[in-house]
Amino acid sequence: MAQCGPAEPSPGANAAVEPSGKPVLFEIFGEIWTVQARLGQGVSASVYQVSSGRASTAAVKEFQAESHGGDYGFHKERSVLEDIQGHKNIVTLYGVFTHHSGLGVSTRCLLLELLDVSVSELLLRAGTTRCHRQQQGHSMWLVQHCARDVLEALAFLHREGYVHADLKPRNILWSADDQCFKLIDFGLSFKQGNQDVKYIQTDGYRAPEAELQNSLAQAGVELEIHCTVAVDLWSLGIILLEMYSGTKLKDTVRSHEWEDNSAAVIDKIFGSKSEAHPAIPVYHLRDLIKSMLVKNPQQRCTAATALLSPFFSIPFAPHIEELVLLPSPVLRLLNLIDDSHLHNEDEYEDILEDMKEECQKYGTVVSLLIPKENPGKGQVFVEYSSSSDAKEAQRLLTGRTFDGRFVVATFYPLRAYRRGYLYQTLQ
Structure with a gap:
């Protein structure tokens, strides 16, 4: 699980405990929720994964005491979230409450939708997974998916008059449910x-x-002109460039070369990676990113115009590693079925029944498919009633053996599965 909050998740985060050794509990709307893990900690708030007795899960963002600015931060974030609720690409706020600890300290909290892996983690884990390859970075499928979702969120946010003002990889998270x-x-x-x-x-x-404004503010100089929604497009341009290249660009955007001619640097990055992708989609993505990274904010593209880019009209396929990292209600099981089993009707029906019986041990199975022809020939697709069931099944099935074969279990995009679209996944 990844956090819905201000900081990177703590590796191997354990369930939080009080100084007495007892688990941390939150009483939320008359129900007791147990903290399962601390997911992140920032200057003014900590984020926890919590679970109720009914096995419901959520995230709690707990703000520090007022002396640390936590009370202001709570009211600020609460008011923004309450004003922009209802968009599918913005985290859901379930409610607000006050937590009274056993030490007599009261803290303000947000109860939020629990999300999964962040783009920051995807960048880190994908780079590690593919370190033995010459190509790094994510597939065009994932870059397009992320770009479209974030632009949809920004277009809505900007129409409502808001600037996010802190767009970065750790603040973009995957929702397995949606x-x-x-x-x-x-x-x-x-x-x-x-x-x-x-x-x-x-x-x-x-x-x-924003760099100029921050510097002048630090020097005590007041500006009459403030930053606009254009700052969010700049941030997204950098994020997409990092996803495509597989490289953190913090040092690059500080360099003299970037300052002198950022467009040439972008061309250079794309030129070094373009052999792995068809030329036309690469050009469309490059031009989209360039339109976000125009130095003059008045000439920068808007979220609404960016969504009209031809880059979003091209179909792509995901990398297999991305299907391991992005949870979904659908599992894809590999290395299980012989071709010979597919052409004997009795054997095929037996395998269907056996696989359904096995997969139902881990959750409620909605449907199960074993294609007899390509694409997807011999692969087992299992749709569970929830992403949590699928995650548990993936955890328990991966590495198991059936008839001497090691099972490989990845997730699979729900929309593609329901449309009958079986990707020839990129390796």
Whole structure:
């Protein structure tokens, strides 16, 4: 699980405990929720994965005491989230509550939708997985999926007059239940024209005008012109360039070469990777990113115009590693079925029954498919009633042996499965 909150998840995070050794509990709307893990910790808030007695899961963002700015941060994020609720690509706020600890300290909390892996983790894990290959970076399928989802969120946010102001890989998370990426962490967000925070955006994803404004604010110089929604497009351009290249660009965007001619640097990055992809989609993605990374914010593309890019009209296939990393209600099991089993009707029906019986041990199976022809020939596709069932099945089935064969279990995009579209997955 990845956090819905302000910081990277702690590796191997354990369930939080009080100084007494007892598990941390939150009483939320009259029900007791147990903290299963601390997912992240920032300057003003900590984020926890919590579970109720009914096996429901959610995220709690607990703000620090008022002396650390936590009370202001709570009211700020609460007001923004309440104002922008309802969009599929923005984290859902379930409610707010006050937590009274055993030490007599009261803290303000947000109860939020629990999301999965962040783009930051995808960048890190995919780079590790493919380190033995010359090509790095994510597939065009994932870059397109993330770009479209984030642009949809930004188009909505900007129509409502808000600037996110802290777009970065750790603030874009995958939702296994909704099969899309969502924006989180609105602690620096503001209404355009009413900027109430001096320092915005994170180093490496900060637009030139935000860099200037932050520097002047630090020097005590007040500006009449404040940052606009254009700063979010700059951040997204850097994120997409990192996803495509597989390289963190913090040092690159600080370099003299970038300052002198950022377009030439982008061309160079694409030129070094383009052999792995068809030329036309690469050109479309390159031009889309360039339109986001124009130094003059007034000439930068908007989220709405970016969504009209021809890059979004091209179908792509995912990498197999991405299907391992992005949870879905659908599992794909490999290395199980012989071709000989597919052409004997009795054997085929027996295998279907056996596989359904086995897969039902881990959750409620909605449907099961074993294609007899390519694409997908001999692979087992299992649709569970929930992504949590599929995640548990993937965890328990991976590495098991059936008839002397080691099982490989990946997730599979729900929309593609329901449309009968079986990808020839990129290896």
